[in-house]
Amino acid sequence: MKQEYNFSRRFFLKTSSALGALAFIPKGVKAFYEEVKNFIVPAKEQIPLKVSINKKSYAIKADTRTTLLDLLREDLNLTGAKKGCDHGQCGACTVHVDGQRVLSCLTLAATLPGKEVTTIEGLANGDQLHPMQEAFIACDGFQCGYCTPGQIMSAVACVKEGHTKSIAEIKEFMSGNLCRCGAYNGIVESIQKVAAQ
């Protein structure tokens, strides 16, 4: 039928399946449409992205759903930023965007063009570790190390923001990074050490 050419493939796929299945299950049309929607995979969109990470430019095609964290870990092999909760509750994925600490698991890669991303891999200068990385080693700022890249990225920002006047202030402004080993005292000490430099 001529009419059908006006519909997108996506809409047609959904509607025709929904109507077909309706013949077998007597339910409200709208409720059933909502049910069926869950089983039909809509078209995926790949978009070209130009992103700058650790001062290096990448041109890549990515699914619109890609988060910055998945882009780093799965597409660019920058596995420093960790996937802890993937829901913005643990801080293990913390990176800097335009110099500000953010959660890469809640940042869509599609929003990044024109911005500069810095990850834990971009902190050191060749073999010369960043002072915060040195401090974490010197002060035992970690045990298992899983939260450490996020802790260090957050700690660098914490010092830059000037939230280091007291232990209480450091703890408050580091509260977005959880450490299940309980290395908090070492982390606070590391931050105090760098802040005093």
Place this chain on the structure above:
Amino acid sequence: MRPFLFSKSSAANQALAKKNHSTQFIAGGTNLVDLMKKHIANPESLVDISSALPNKVENTTKGISIGAMMRNSATANDAIILAKFPLVAKAILAGASPQIRNMASAAGNLLQRTRCPYFYDVTTPCNKRQPGSGCSAINGENRMSAVAGYSEQCVAVHPSDLCVALAALDASVVVNDKDGKTQTIAFQDFHRLPGNTPQKDNNLPANALIRAIEIAANPFAKNNAYVKLRDRDSYAFALVSVAAALHLNGDKIVEARLASGGVAHKPWRWLAAEKYLKGKTANIANFEAAANIAIKDLKPLSHNGFKIPMLKGAIETALKQCLDL
């Protein structure tokens, strides 16, 4: 996440022209991306509006205007906010983490969804997520739920800290529609009580975007406080929170403002307690009396009776902190 189309708009009217029933706008994304991962929000297209809306705090003839895209950390550090409306900064800094405050926008904060555990658990009924399916919290795990203003349909609370301060300060929300027409909504009318339509959190018109939040000049910059009580010291949603502000003439209260989070589906104003304090001496006895008036008619659920004495203490503490007591 379900697949979606992505585009970016550099102007509000451009973004609104793209809006249909399956489009959602994304600014900071701290709530929306999470909801999309859990299949609670399933937009078929997403429009990035982070460059489409104002991102400055500006002085106006009546007071100030906070641009919709102001990031929470920027608002909390803004010189005008700190000088004239420090309560706003205090409330923002009591919420979320530094990373989330760097991402989240002022307008997005108003529009964030509840953190009721059943809203997030797609295996359970929830009238807010799936209208008509039932409320799991009302007879379930409801220690975080409302103690006022709820209905049989929904006992969720609004999770924002910023909104509690904005409610206390009688802010207003400026919204723009597709044709550029502006409408100003009083803050108390912006968020809704659940009633029979808990799926609706607020009264933002269907085809409109928040452009700014306005706060009129007020005499509360000197004596104000934000008290938030939660399961851990930082980075948790409120069990209860209180924004308090006093306008004093000597030790007499000219006007008091009191609002709370963790109490209802919208930021909750304690109008009767405010009325009681007006004209009274600012002292601990009157603060206690005001707190008792506030908690008088609250109706806790099976697991959140503890919120009542907690609120009483939080209101008294906030009022004392206004005086540096």
